[in-house]
Amino acid sequence: MYGNAYIEPNEASKTHSVLADEDPKLLAEFEARIERGEKIEPKDWMPKEYRKQLIRMIEQHGHSEIIGALPEGTWITRAPGFKRKLALMAKVQDEVGHAQLLYSAAETLGKSREAMINDLITGKSKYSNVFNYPAFTWADACVIAWLIDAGAIINQVANAKGSYGPYCRALDRICTEESFHLKYGHDNVVTLATGTPIQRQMVQEALNRWWPPIMHFFGPSDKISSHTEILMKWKVKMATNDDMRQQFLNMYVPKIWDLGLTVPDTNLKKNETTGKWEYTEPDWDEFKRVINGGGPCNAERLAVRRNAEERGRWVREALKSGQTAYVVPFA
Amino acid sequence: MNEAAIKELLYKVADDQLVLGHRNSEWTGLGPILEEDIAFSSMAQDKLGHAQGCYQILHELGEADPDQIAFSRKANQFHNCHFVELPNGEYDFSLMRHFLFDHADQIRFEMFANSSFEPLAKLAKKVKGEIKYHVFHGNTWIQKLSTANEISKIRMQTALNESWNYALGIFEEGNYEIELKNEGVFEGEKALQDKWMSVVCPLLEKAGLQVPEQSSWEPVLGGRKGYHLAHLETLVTEMSEVFQIDPTANW
Numbered sequence: 061m062y063g064n065a066y067i068e069p070n071e072a073s074k075t076h077s078v079l080a081d082e083d084p085k086l087l088a089e090f091e092a093r094i095e096r097g098e099k100i101e102p103k104d105w106m107p108k109e110y111r112k113q114l115i116r117m118i119e120q121h122g123h124s125e126i127i128g129a130l131p132e133g134t135w136i137t138r139a140p141g142f143k144r145k146l147a148l149m150a151k152v153q154d155e156v157g158h159a160q161l162l163y164s165a166a167e168t169l170g171k172s173r174e175a176m177i178n179d180l181i182t183g184k185s186k187y188s189n190v191f192n193y194p195a196f197t198w199a200d201a202c203v204i205a206w207l208i209d210a211g212a213i214i215n216q217v218a219n220a221k222g223s224y225g226p227y228c229r230a231l232d233r234i235c236t237e238e239s240f241h242l243k244y245g246h247d248n249v250v251t252l253a254t255g256t257p258i259q260r261q262m263v264q265e266a267l268n269r270w271w272p273p274i275m276h277f278f279g280p281s282d283k284i285s286s287h288t289e290i291l292m293k294w295k296v297k298m299a300t301n302d303d304m305r306q307q308f309l310n311m312y313v314p315k316i317w318d319l320g321l322t323v324p325d326t327n328l329k330k331n332e333t334t335g336k337w338e339y340t341e342p343d344w345d346e347f348k349r350v351i352n353g354g355g356p357c358n359a360e361r362l363a364v365r366r367n368a369e370e371r372g373r374w375v376r377e378a379l380k381s382g383q384t385a386y387v388v389p390f391a
Numbered sequence: 392m393n394e395a396a397i398k399e400l401l402y403k404v405a406d407d408q409l410v411l412g413h414r415n416s417e418w419t420g421l422g423p424i425l426e427e428d429i430a431f432s433s434m435a436q437d438k439l440g441h442a443q444g445c446y447q448i449l450h451e452l453g454e455a456d457p458d459q460i461a462f463s464r465k466a467n468q469f470h471n472c473h474f475v476e477l478p479n480g481e482y483d484f485s486l487m488r489h490f491l492f493d494h495a496d497q498i499r500f501e502m503f504a505n506s507s508f509e510p511l512a513k514l515a516k517k518v519k520g521e522i523k524y525h526v527f528h529g530n531t532w533i534q535k536l537s538t539a540n541e542i543s544k545i546r547m548q549t550a551l552n553e554s555w556n557y558a559l560g561i562f563e564e565g566n567y568e569i570e571l572k573n574e575g576v577f578e579g580e581k582a583l584q585d586k587w588m589s590v591v592c593p594l595l596e597k598a599g600l601q602v603p604e605q606s607s608w609e610p611v612l613g614g615r616k617g618y619h620l621a622h623l624e625t626l627v628t629e630m631s632e633v634f635q636i637d638p639t640a641n642w
Contacts, residue, residue, distance in 0.1 A: 129420035129428075136416045137626075140634035140642035141458040142443045145416075146436055152419050153432035160425045198633040256640045364421070372423025374546065375482055378539035379424070 078109040079290075094295055099225035102168035113296050114224050115169045116185070122162035123180045123187035125155045127361050128208075131191055135201040147244050151205065154237045161234065164389040165226040172388075181366045189347060190273040192355030199252055199259075199266035206245030207270065210312055211277045213238050214304050223295035226389075246315075253319040260320075267316070268324045275325075275342040276350075278305040309337040392574060396567030397508055398452060399470070400577060403565065403615050404499070405445030406471035409461055410623070411492060412438030413630060414479055423482050430528055434489065437521045444514045451510065462634040466624040472614040474557035476623040483543075486536070487550035490529035491558040491591065497522045498586045507575035530594060537598035548600050555603045559584070559610035 079087070086105050093100065100106055129152050136152060139145035163173045179185040190208055195201050213235060220231035252263035279301040282288050291297040299307075310330075316323055327340045350358070415435035422428030446457035454460060474492060479485045500522055503515035537547040562584040571577045592602055613619070634642065 126420065126425070133420040136419055137413060137629050138632045140636075141462060142439065144642060146439055146443075149416050149419065149432055149436050149439070153429055153436075156420065156425055156428045156432070160429070163425075251641060255642075256637055258637060259640060368421040368423075371421075371481060374542055375423035375427075375536070378536050378543035381539045382535070 079107065082107050091293065094223045094293070098223075099228060100223050101225045107294075109290075110294055110296065111169050113291060114227065115166055115171050117296065118162050118166040118169070118227050119171065119176045119179070120186050120188075122159045122166060122176065123185060124191065125159035125162065127180075127187045127191045127365065129155050129159075130361055130364055131193075131195040131357075132201055132204060135195065135198060138198065140198065144248070148201070148205075151241050151244055154241065158230075158234050158237070161230040162227075165224075165230045167388050168226045177369065181362060181369055183353065183362060186351060188277070189351050189355070190270075190277055191361060192350050192358045193269070193273050194357050196269065197262055197266060199262035200269065202245060202248035202252060202263065203266045203270045204245070205241055206249045207274050207312060208277065209238055209241045209245055211274060211304075211308050213242060214307050214311075215278070215299075218298040218304065221295070222298055250319060253321055264321055267321055271324050272342060272346070274308075275305070275339070276344075276347045278302075278308070280344050280347065306337055309339070313337070392508065392576070393567060393570045394452060396565075396570045396574075397511075397576060398449060398454070399565050399567060400571060401445045401449050401452075401511070403470040403472075405442045405449070405460075406469045407475050407492075407496075407561075408438045408442035408445065410469070410471045410626065411475040411488075412436070412442060413626060414475065414477075414485075415489070417479055418485065427482070431485070431489075434493075434525050434528070437525065441514075441518050441521075444518065448510045448514065458634070459638070462631045463638055464627070466619050466627045467617045469619065469623060469627065470615050470617060471619075471623070472557070472560045472563060473611045473620055474554070474560055474614075476614070476620060476626060477557065478622055481546075483536070483546040483550040484553060486529070486532055487547065487554045488558075489525070490533045491554055492561065493522060493525040493529050494591050494594075495558075495561050495583065495587045497526050498590070499583055502578050502583065506577060511576070533594070533600075534598045537600050544599065547598070551595065551600050552603055556607075556609050557611045559608060560612055560614060562587075563610065563612045563615045565615060 087107060090100070090105060090107065090110075100110075132148065132155070133152050136145065136148050139148045163176055166176060167173060176185070180187065190204075195204060216231050216235050216238065220228050220235060222228055222231075249263060252259040281302050282300045288297065288300075309328075313323060313328065313330075325340050327338060330337050349355070353359075412435045415431045415438060418428060418431040419435075420428065422431060442461065443457050446454075446460045449460065450456050455463070474488060477484075477488070497519065500515045500519040503511050504519055506512045506515065533547065536543045538544065562580040564580045565571075568579045568581070572579050595602055
């Protein structure tokens with residue numbers, strides 16, 4: 061899973077000012093390196109805005125991994141049979157491992173894991189909006205594992221070609237693991253969709269519930285702003301939200317239909333002339349409302365995470381004593 | 392070979408693994424640090440694999456298949472000890488349970504590796520290689536937290552006090568101790584407990600913890616005979632919730 065960092069598209073007005081105090085010579089060299097396809101490493105010079113956006117993006121991605129472990133994790137204890145129980149444990153464990161990798165990558169930019177987690181539990185930083193929705197049934201967990209992970213892979217494969225070395229390397233490893241999650245999720249959905257009438261109903265209902273959050277997953281259409289342009293030039297943002305959504309629809313809608321499932325959008329079809337998918341515009345007010353804390357599970361997710369942090373504090377305190385000091389990851 | 396004796400042995404060992412594996416997995420997403428989340432998940436996966444291995448041997452002896460055994464029985468058909476069914480509580484208790492249980496587990500599977508019952512010996516040779524890491528993990532953390540600061544030391548001592556009698560319940564004897572020993576299948580719970588004491592006590596002492604006074608020892612028994620706390624019922628109901636929607640379906 062799960063990373064799709066939400067970059068506020070309306071920051072265009074700031075672009076001018078954020079670059080104003082950068083050394084033009086260093087900036088030109090930096091941009092030339094990116095242009096040549098070189099990776100930027102932690103000790104290299106970088107514009108303040110580049111650092112800030114990357115921290116925000118990698119951090120959000122890390123948060124999405126640990127918050128995403130909650131809706132799926134609740135199904136570990138209920139997974140039907142050894143095969144599913146073992147696989148789901150391993151999958152969610154991978155996701156937590158991704159958080160660890162991502163926090164390490166973000167730490168190379170100067171923000172500590174503690175500070176990031178603190179910003180998560182106080183609601184200051186965001187995580188993927190999809191996890192503010194509940195996983196009502198086993199089939200919901202299966203749909204998440206297939207389609208949300210699929211969406212995340214599209215996003216992450218794009219970002220893995222970005223410019224910041226530690227993030228790209230973390231993403232390479234994450235994408236390898238995600239490809240197994242996708243197989244796991246697909247296998248689960250196929251099993252339900254080709255199973256008993258009850259199972260088919262479960263998976264169709266789950267798809268109905270998850271379709272709107274899936275359409276929201278890549279974020280609203282990017283406003284073509286100079287800010288977006290700079291982020292794309294710096295290879296922080298690698299693809300537009302609409303392009304990623306189109307790619308997702310193109311890859312997965314036929315697969316969903318193949319299983320005899322119905323996508324709950326009567327307007328969904330591929331325009332053969334343009335090659336683009338047409339769909340009912342997702343409810344972006346709902347998206348905004350949920351991302352700003354008004355979703356069905358925002359409060360609960362953060363409360364669970366806060367509680368875990370609180371209960372584990374004595375362990376972290378205990379780890380501080382002794383000779384072994386924590387070292388910020390180098391790259 | 393006494394099949395009833397072997398089955399009884401396999402059921403209790405497998406049920407311990409399944410229930411503790413399930414408990415360990417409940418730490419997923421909630422650990423005190425990400426690394427411990429991951430560690431408990433690894434141990435959970437191993438334990439589940441061990442349970443599956445034991446149920447598979449039972450299946451080959453004519454019992455139901457592993458999924459049916461694990462996901463279709465009632466709580467009173469489980470033979471795990473009470474120790475593993477207790478809720479996770481705080482990290483201190485979970486860690487202490489893991490330390491005490493996994494040392495017993497390691498010795499048990501080392502004994503099994505020499506069992507005259509081939510399928511068990513074969514499984515044990517693989518399993519003990521995995522438990523080695525569980526024990527290593529437990530030892531490291533017990534030592535660290537018991538010596539870190541005043542709060543963590545008190546927490547670990549309290550966890551030990553709360554765990555001890557339950558841990559002694561791991562060694563509740565079955566109906567076939569003599570048969571199993573005579574046939575070379577398993578040396579028995581008494582021998583296992585003696586070895587466990589000789590390993591665990593020095594480690595606790597090294598960590599500055601005190602084993603409760605012997606006069607207070609009162610093993611918590613009954614689990615091996617199917618008597619359980621309400622916690623197991625809750626756990627079993629939750630574990631089999633989806634499977635029971637249709638136990639004949641392919642999930």
